[in-house]
Amino acid sequence: MKAIGVETVHMTMQFGAFTALEDCSIKVSPGSFHALLGENGAGKSTLVKCMMGFYHATSGEMLVDRREARITDPKVAHTLGLGMVYQHFTLVPSLTAAENLVISREDAPRIIDWCNEHKKLQAFMARMPFQVPLDQPVQALAAGEKQKLEILKQLYLGRRFLILDEPTSVLTPAEADEVLGHVRQLCEDGEISVLMITHKFREVTAFADAVSVLRRGKLVGGGRVSDLSHADMAGMMMGDAEISKPAPRSGAAGAKVLELSGVTARDRSGLRDIQIDRLAVRAGEIVGIAGISGNGQMELMEILTGQRPRRSGEIKVKGTPYDATRNEARAHNVRYLPEEPLFNACAPRMTVAENMDFRSFDTNDRQSRFWLSGRNMRNRASDLVGKFKVQTTSIDSPINALSGGNVQRAVLARELSGDVDLLIISNPCFGLDFSAVGEIRTRIMQARNAGAAVLIMSEDLDEIMELTDRVLVMSEGRITYDVPTAEADIAMIGHHMAGHA
Numbered sequence: 001m002k003a004i005g006v007e008t009v010h011m012t013m014q015f016g017a018f019t020a021l022e023d024c025s026i027k028v029s030p031g032s033f034h035a036l037l038g039e040n041g042a043g044k045s046t047l048v049k050c051m052m053g054f055y056h057a058t059s060g061e062m063l064v065d066r067r068e069a070r071i072t073d074p075k076v077a078h079t080l081g082l083g084m085v086y087q088h089f090t091l092v093p094s095l096t097a098a099e100n101l102v103i104s105r106e107d108a109p110r111i112i113d114w115c116n117e118h119k120k121l122q123a124f125m126a127r128m129p130f131q132v133p134l135d136q137p138v139q140a141l142a143a144g145e146k147q148k149l150e151i152l153k154q155l156y157l158g159r160r161f162l163i164l165d166e167p168t169s170v171l172t173p174a175e176a177d178e179v180l181g182h183v184r185q186l187c188e189d190g191e192i193s194v195l196m197i198t199h200k201f202r203e204v205t206a207f208a209d210a211v212s213v214l215r216r217g218k219l220v221g222g223g224r225v226s227d228l229s230h231a232d233m234a235g236m237m238m239g240d241a242e243i244s245k246p247a248p249r250s251g252a253a254g255a256k257v258l259e260l261s262g263v264t265a266r267d268r269s270g271l272r273d274i275q276i277d278r279l280a281v282r283a284g285e286i287v288g289i290a291g292i293s294g295n296g297q298m299e300l301m302e303i304l305t306g307q308r309p310r311r312s313g314e315i316k317v318k319g320t321p322y323d324a325t326r327n328e329a330r331a332h333n334v335r336y337l338p339e340e341p342l343f344n345a346c347a348p349r350m351t352v353a354e355n356m357d358f359r360s361f362d363t364n365d366r367q368s369r370f371w372l373s374g375r376n377m378r379n380r381a382s383d384l385v386g387k388f389k390v391q392t393t394s395i396d397s398p399i400n401a402l403s404g405g406n407v408q409r410a411v412l413a414r415e416l417s418g419d420v421d422l423l424i425i426s427n428p429c430f431g432l433d434f435s436a437v438g439e440i441r442t443r444i445m446q447a448r449n450a451g452a453a454v455l456i457m458s459e460d461l462d463e464i465m466e467l468t469d470r471v472l473v474m475s476e477g478r479i480t481y482d483v484p485t486a487e488a489d490i491a492m493i494g495h496h497m498a499g500h501a
């Protein structure tokens, strides 16, 4: 068997006075597909970063293939056969799959004998249980193919233990099942052992054989997947914390708050147009835009936030032309929650308190026109951190030290405080654990019930079906389908998403 087993023994990681991981012992047997569950901020990334040598654990040990290993940096981990696959791709988009594989090798020669390398690659692929086209630029591959290539790359590099960090986040459900099916097969064949971070219970049950659960840095449970129900796993993750349930709709939709007519703009590639003939969102209504990513949703978000120039057409908010300037957004109570908020809505190295004050720091401190009151800012941040349950060691920590889910909560807390008339959101629950998902959806529904008009773009069709009052489908830069959610037919939505209008 090529697969190796890996164990952490009493591993602890402290950041200053904060213990992110405490006395954590996890055993992944050779050939096992082991899932790692935990709510946002539970310590999953910290654990795997210690295993890969990105962090140096404060105490504890690691066993690789039953021998004690001192992993001082990721290169040592690679030499021992440990590799990592991330939710976002690390491939070079303009190079072919073959080129990506060859240049990823540490011993790649400066002058590559491609004839020889191609022969070796073909021999390598012939041994693999699944294939990816080798001679196309990676940018031409679908997301599922790219993730398959990331896994093949690890096997090509001789890795025998893989850490997968939410590997299906950017895949469609069908792609996710295909990729994880191949991973499971590789484990069953004894090629690799896997430790997979995920938030999806369905993936754990369908593909993993063992599971470990972290809560607040401690190992709180786990075992054989076949012995555990989703409720058991949820219970271990959350302890006795209460899970919020989305508030049901109250009241009917009111006047139009957002209106787009005849809006056209270039897409990111500059080759295609975005064309929104008509789009309206009313007060007290959540409108969802479903679609496979890359069909113009990101550009529509940029148009609405004033980051992409329009070529024609008009946007109105509450009947007034709207160009998304900061003053207009403030006057009309328009709020945004873009995807990847750490990069699109935060200054990553500034503190939690500073980031939470961005929207209002120059209007709140009216008593002083020339300098900001640090105390007022900190009071406001502490209040919001408490209300939105943002887990942070301190409001003075840089916001990039927070786990993904907690960055999301912090930004949502900032954007939902005060009166909100129009909320524009993109993929709000990406990478969040189920309790954070429940809470964020509840907050969005509360905003709607308080009278806000909400436009939400999401690649997660379940989210659209659960949250929205009306669903639209975006395909190739156009809205091709528009139906009240209560009357929506999933098959029809899928048909439009796939571009068969």
Ligand SMILES: Nc1ncnc2c1ncn2[C@@H]1O[C@H](COP(=O)(O)OP(=O)(O)OP(=O)(O)O)[C@@H](O)[C@H]1O
Residues within 6 Å of the ligand: 015, 018, 020, 038, 039, 040, 041, 042, 043, 044, 045, 046, 047, 391, 392, 393, 401, 402, 403, 404, 405, 406, 431, 433
């Ligand atoms: N470099 C760091 N400095 C200070 N604190 C950190 C650092 N890295 C992580 N933490 C803290 O350690 C805790 C665990 O974070 P970690 O990223 O491991 O969580 P996670 O389980 O991977 O969460 P998520 O599912 O949201 O990605 C968090 O409270 C986080 O704020």
